[in-house]
Amino acid sequence: MSNTETPITINEHLSALLDDQAGDFEQRRVLDELKVDSSLSRKLSTYALIGEAMRTGESDKSLISLGSSFLDGIHEKIELEDDFDEVIVNAGNESSQLSQSKTENSTTSWFRPIGGFAVAASVGALAFMGLQNMGLLNNPNFQPDGVVNSSAPTAIVDVTPVTSTVDNTVTSLNTSNSTNDEQYADADSHTRSLLKRYVDSHMQYATSSAFVPSVRVIAYTDNQ
């Protein structure tokens, strides 16, 4: 059941925005909608939660491993969601479609476990379909990096959600901002740690910005 107040295209743009795939036009359009549509803003928070849960497994560049902690992470995030708004998952809808409405607490508590299961199931289905499309499941020789050999003692790959605080963070390697006239290289962990200290010190003594410096490090050789 689609939300009649919000066209489906806005949902798609919202999703694209969170996936960094929205162009300038889409970004502006979503932001304009967010200014006036409070339900859309709640939807953004929900999408962001789900997106973050799905991205958690990508931090080590391995395939998504559907360990129990991954699903628990989704449930945990849905539990946390109630602290801030009244977002529920519409169980009767297509699996990925979310809707928001202000409901009585009793209704929310009834929907929550079903909703959580629906989201988890949809994520699982998407991951499964993704693997099928890649032809990996049909390839008997394929052995994903993150999956332990079945003959070995059973172990679940740790996909604990990355805990990143609103504090200064220095993460690694963002090549999206690279320019052609500069030669880039990785900054080692010691350098990253040092640069983080500089950002910390800058935040303490200098900054007048409200923004959180979540920093990505690029190293390059300056040829000029």
Add this chain to the structure above:
Amino acid sequence: MNTGINFKFSIANFRNYKLSFTLKIIAFFLVVSFIFVPSVSSADESAIKLLNKMNQALHQLTYKGTLVLIQGNNVSSLMIDHSVVNGVQSERVVRLNEAGSEVSREVKGFSLSKIPRIRPEMEKVYSFDLGRENRVANIPCRIITARPKDRQRYLQKYCIDMVSGMLLDYRLVGKTHKPVEQFMFTNIEIRMPETGSSKISVNSATTLTPIEDVLIESESEVETLLRQVSNSSLEDGWVAEVLPAGFEIRQAPHMKEILPGQEGEKTTKHYVLSDGLISMSLFLTPISQNSIPQDAIKINSGALNMVTQDKSGHRITAVGEVPELTLKSIVKNLRKKN
């Protein structure tokens, strides 16, 4: 003959016509400037007043809401809860799209209280313009633009609720006219200080009374640790030969650290450059003369940039909420004089 007289007559007429036309044009511009110049300065004054009202409101209002934070390609959703209880501010910021981590104001994070107060000297490097009315989180707000008078810093756009003074939308805009960082409330509840019960209505009185401000006090403690540096002359013979207009240099406490590939602990000098609205930091660390020069490094996260370069036996690092070219220019024009 007659033709010659007529010709002279027509030239004189033409000259008179040209003169009167020129006088009319001058008069027109005089009238236009007479009408518009006072209104422009009046708009500037209104803009500054509203910005300062915003600054006061960010400290003194109780507000709770969700905002979208966009830094470059990263989108985050934050919940911010700022309250004033018995005249003391407290602030709580929670990132909604990460693992439920919660950080208080004291742990250096997102805080609207950091937005500085507008001072008269800032008008030398920025023009403050009152823009059109907009609507954010379903609340009408007025756009104010702090437009830099050079290309060395970002343009800043605020959208402020004129009733409460609350900042609802803030963006830093780069030279490509696109926001490099932005936050925008998607929903917000604003309450009057102290009472904490009634939501501010459009017609309510918004006079804010001074309160004990612990956040400002903690910032004042930082201020006392900064020492003014004169004439762009830094310690150890370093001179910042070219600085963007309006920037003043102050020195922060030294840092002790161990650099990769260097022996022993080094003392890093930290200088803070600020035009009042935005800031940069310069870090100077001595390195061994025989060490292999490190690759230059640059960092970008939305508006924040960082560049490093080895120069005259020092590793120089510049960090700040300014365009990368500004940082590069400052590092390039830093000279060591023996």
